[in-house]
Amino acid sequence: xxxxxxxxxxxxxxxxxxxxxxxxxxxxxxxxxxxxxxxxxxxxxxxxxxxxxxxxxxxxxxxxxxxxxxxxxxxxxxxxxxxxxxxxxxxxxxxxxxxxxxxxxxxxxxxxxxxxxxxxxxxxxxxxxxxxxxxxxxxxxxxxxxxxxxxxxx
Numbered sequence: 001x002x003x004x005x006x007x008x009x010x011x012x013x014x015x016x017x018x019x020x021x022x023x024x025x026x027x028x029x030x031x032x033x034x035x036x037x038x039x040x041x042x043x044x045x046x047x048x049x050x051x052x053x054x055x056x057x058x059x060x061x062x063x064x065x066x067x068x069x070x071x072x073x074x075x076x077x078x079x080x081x082x083x084x085x086x087x088x089x090x091x092x093x094x095x096x097x098x099x100x101x102x103x104x105x106x107x108x109x110x111x112x113x114x115x116x117x118x119x120x121x122x123x124x125x126x127x128x129x130x131x132x133x134x135x136x137x138x139x140x141x142x143x144x145x146x147x148x149x150x151x152x153x154x
Contacts, residue, residue: 006103007059007153008119010034012049016092029092030149032060034118038079041092042149049152059153063122064098064144069112069130072139075101077117091146098123098142102134114140122150 010032018027030049033039042062082095100116110132112123123142134140 005061005151006113006120006122007061008034008116008121009057010060011055011057012053013039013055015049015051015054018043031092034079036078036118038081040079040081040096040147042147043091043093044149048149053152061122061150063124063148063150064096064142065124065148066126066145067123068127068143069123069125069134069140071134072099072141075139076141077101077115079116079118093147094145096144096147098144100140100142102136102138102140105134105136110134114142
């Protein structure tokens with residue numbers, strides 16, 4: 001279990017409607033500006049961010065779900081934005097690559113809390129068996145199939 005909820009401090013800069021039906025929107029994309037100035041898109045399946053949070057700095061929990069994680073030979077922190085193919089649709093929350101140090105490993109699926117330099121994120125790996133060899137202090141590269149906005153805190 002998680003003792004401390006991992007967060008990044010970020011400004012919510014934009015929101016876009018996701019799926020909807022008959023005028024009701026069921027999810028959204030939220031764009032946040034990290035403390036290093038990078039703007040990333042997150043999928044918000046629970047509509048956790050409300051329009052009154054626009055341009056406000058908040059503590060946010062990010063979950064890199066269905067992630068491919070590999071060990072790095074040397075320390076590296078940060079986020080690389082997705083590189084899309086021209087003319088192909090890529091949801092704003094897909095394709096981010098996170099780099100950082102494992103701070104905690106928990107749960108039966110070897111979930112991780114990783115310090116990415118501008119805060120800490122949750123990582124839900126897809127290759128569970130591979131991750132049994134990972135340990136706290138390892139530096140990793142994380143390709144999340146999707147980056148979700150897990151929660152916004154006041």
